[in-house]
Amino acid sequence: MKFYHKQLQILLLSALLIFGSSCKKFLEEEDPSNLSPDTYYTLPEHAETAIAAAYARTRFIGEGAGIFVANFSMLEVVTGTARTETGQNSDLNNLIGLQYNGDNLLVRNWWIGLYSVIAQCNLVLDKVPAITPMDEIRKAQVLGEARFLRAWAYFYLVRLYGDVPLISTTQTTESENFLPSRAPSEEVYNLIVADLTQAEEAGLPWKDASGRVSMGAVKSLLSKVYLTMAGQPLNKGASHYVLARDKALDVINNGGFRLFDSYMDLHSLTTENREEHIFEIQYLATVAGNPMQQLLLPNFKDVSAYSDEIGTTVPTRQFYESYEEGDLRAKDREGFFYTSYYDGGNGPLKQLNAPYIYKHFDIVANGTLGVEGTTQSDLNWPQIRYADVLLVYAEAQNRADGSPNAGAYAAVNAIRERAELAPLAGLSQTAFEEAIWRERWHELCYEGITWFDMVRLRKVYNEATNRFDDFAGHAFPDNPTIKLSEKNLLFPLPTTEIRNNPNLTPQNPGY
Structure with a gap:
């Protein structure tokens, strides 16, 4: 069973760490309206709630970025291996055409989402060590999980934006470094390595079928x-x-x-x-369902139980056809793609005349032959x-x-x-x-x-x-007029972030 089902459904829906709503399950005498990070972290259950919140924040990858788009699409459409069947999201279109800038909503959402994970991990790392009494073995594991998740977030950030602010402690408006400058990429990598090296010593199991971080x-x-x-x-x-x-x-x-x-x-x-x-x-539908199924489906070809099928992110035919002859990964509905599926998700098989992504296809939610889909994805x-x-x-x-x-x-x-x-x-x-x-x-x-x-x-x-x-000068096969350049090696910093914090300048080259 996913540990989210046990913890997030009860703990995260209260939004206790940030918004100060009801927390009566965790406090015996405190007034919930007066909670703050300084008064909340007093029981082992608080540590579990805090690390669960950090896991939950990783789900920003599937969150919306305007009409018919989620954040995950950004990393696919800029590779030239993916395209879209809906042209209604200008931010996605600009990414596909390599015409994006710091105003792009997906560019901004990745920045905000990753720093949200980091902020929650910093709270865990700052506050959990002082919780007593708490089983020391479990405390070490919670801290190891937080270090992994912080490293995971910074690893994305440094590869996406290059030099980025290095924030390793809890920030408030009174913090001396509330408007931080960008740290050199090598310093960011040093923190990532340090976090992961310490997480190796946290006593985590080699594997964890609940979905928690493992060794x-x-x-x-x-x-x-x-x-x-x-x-x-x-x-x-x-x-x-x-x-x-x-x-x-x-x-x-x-x-x-x-x-x-x-x-x-x-x-x-x-x-x-x-x-x-x-x-x-x-993901777990009763807490937070996978929101990406509809975006990966063909654009309104009626192959699922969903009423909306968007086609936001689909393979380019050139990439699909680049697999070796006989490669099972390119075989219809057996590998990573499908070129046919069941009418309405559960009816007769029909041809789609284009490849779509099967690697992330939720059969239970979408349906299969003779079995109607649930439209509730736990995948x-x-x-x-x-x-x-x-x-x-x-x-x-x-x-x-x-x-x-x-x-x-x-x-x-x-x-x-x-x-x-x-x-x-x-x-x-x-x-x-x-x-x-x-x-x-x-x-x-x-x-x-x-x-x-x-x-x-x-x-x-x-x-x-x-x-x-070579990266610079490579033309996308489905549109040779679109070519990568040196500036595309990094994404721009979000314009709103630079506007709010002038210490983030200069912007990345070319933007």
């Missing part, structure tokens, strides 16, 4: 951080490829994770937070999968040691075997590296990962040539 999640994220630091823009190189290799290998050898046998398990309610799913954003949203860890290891090992070893081949070939593709063998270091990049594009698509690979590698997959172009 596996901590070490997996740290391997991804090291791999990113090895590449652009920090260029830490060999030392950090070694760190990424070793951390990913630790997860592979000791975590007890495995690839699912079937791609259907990637979007099954029965396999959430298990085996391949190392860390996910949690989690993936953040770290074991497949990603395998590919991190393979890429990092190849760069750290100068050539791929048997373990690196085994890691990538496990992914290819599931896709029913021939194993890789006998490749040079350069050829193996490109093969890993190609697997990352095809295996990790539509999980908010591809854009960050483009930025750290300064490379973009070219579907027409099956090779990699």
Whole structure:
């Protein structure tokens, strides 16, 4: 059972940490109208409520960004692998056309959402240590979970915006650093590494089927951080490829994770937070349902129980057709895509004449043959999968040691075997590296990962040539007039944030 069902339904709906509404379940004598962070954190239950609130705030990724759009779309449409079937959201259209600026609502929502997670984690880290009596083992775990979530948020921020304010303590209007300046990216990465390193010592279990942060999640994220630091823009190189290799290998050898046998398990309610799913954003319809199903459906082709089918984020045909012949990931309703589905969600099968994303398709909510959908989605949203860890290891090992070893081949070939593709063998270091990049594009698509690979590698997959172009100058295949430039390596800081805090200047180059 997801721990959100037990805790968030009771705890978060009271909005106790920020808004001061009813908290009678947690306080015996306090007047709820007088609650503040200074008076609230007195019982172990308060620690649990506070960390639950931090988890809840990660769900900003699925929150709305104007008509027919949620925040997750930003990281997909700028890759050139996704398009939209509705042109009614100007902010999304501007992202697709690479014409966005600091006024873009999605750009602003990512900034606000990530700092909201950080603010809640800072409260936990500042206030929970003083709670007594509290089981010290559980207290250490709560603090470890908070450090992971803060690192998770800063890892997004530094890759999206570059130099960003580094806020590691609770802020109020009286805080000396209430209008902070931007910290160099390397300092942000140092905090991320420090948080994750401390979280490794928090006594977390290797796996946690409830959806909480686990040791596996901590070490997996740290391997991804090291791999990113090895590449652009920090260029830490060999030392950090070694760190990424070793951390990913630790997860592979000791975590007890495995690839699912079937791609259907990637979007099954029965396999959430298990085996391949190392860390996910949690959804439960009775608390906060997954709001992204309608946005991923074809634009009003009547393939689900939902009355609204938007088509906000759908694959480009060029990317869909770039999969190798026989790749199971491109097979209709078995891999990551579907080109046919049931009329109304539960009627006769019909052809759709275009590919759509099946990787995140909630069969229970949408319906299937002979079974009407519920229109209530509990499906989690993936953040770290074991497949990603395998590919991190393979890429990092190849760069750290100068050539791929048997373990690196085994890691990538496990992914290819599931896709029913021939194993890789006998490749040079350069050829193996490109093969890993190609697997990352095809295996990790539509999980908010591809854009960050483009930025750290300064490379973009070219579907027409099956090779990699330089980032600057790469043209999107479905619209060759749209080309990436150096300025697109970072998103602009939100205009409203700069207006409210002049210390954030200068704006990122090109905006």
